[in-house]
Amino acid sequence: MRTGIVSLYFVILTLVITSSIFPQQSTLSKGVNYLSEFIASDYFLELKGRNTDLNLVDSLYKRAIRFYQNDYEEALLALTFTTIPYRRVPLVIPLIKSRIYYPLISDNDSISNLKNKNLPNRLFYDTPEDNYGDKDKLAHFFGNAFIGYAENILNLADVFGYFVEAFEEDFKAQTSVDFRDVDVNWYGVLFGDMLETNKNILPSQIMTLRSLRYFLITI
Secondary structure, eight states: OOHHHHHHHHHHHHHHHHHHHGGGHHHHHHHHHHHHHHHHSHHHHHHHHHSOHHHHHHHHHHHHHHHTTTOHHHHHHHHHHHHOSOSEEEEEETTTTEEEEEEOSOOOHHHHHHHHHHSOOOOSTTOOSSSSTTTTHHHHHHHHHHHHHHOOSSOOHHHHHHHHHHHHHHHHOOOSOOHHHHHHHHHHHHHHHHHTTOTTOOHHHHHHHHHHHHHHHHO
8 A cells, every 4th residue: 555545544543533532541541551561561471481472462451451440442442552563653644745753652662662572473373483473463453443342433444454554664664555464454343343242252262263264264
């Protein structure tokens, strides 16, 4: 996707999200900081030593739900910003092609660096065999889960996916849409939709479903 188009989606989404969460900005920031500190903690490292990355995702999700006292919308939104592995994102303003850097709701540098290092990254059957793995897929998943659960008037699931793609264009030099990202977006929406009727469902169950589907297709 061309940078200008991606950035236009980014502008639309920023306006919508800003208008909807500005009164709760402090609560969102507190949640992001709390979850980031959890991921950066020695306790989380201990969990990593005796759990799969899918189990770690579930632990992070449960922490968010407890922090927000079962407010699932707030929890999913905080998880989205927490799991974006960058502190600032590039924004190219359409038409004038001017580039600015948009600061994310985040914690201090030391916590952010540890958090990004510790993010679960072995999520799917087709996860790349490198150190980075699928760290960027968590924001795709939780962002689209938020939209699937929140049921906003505008259908922003695809927009949110491209919003995250905009980060990756600059940091990973991508020139086109990553279809694995688009696929994970769909499963995020599925998780959000199912969460409306079943509060016991966990992210790992939907992520495992994607891996099973991929495995069946490849055989």
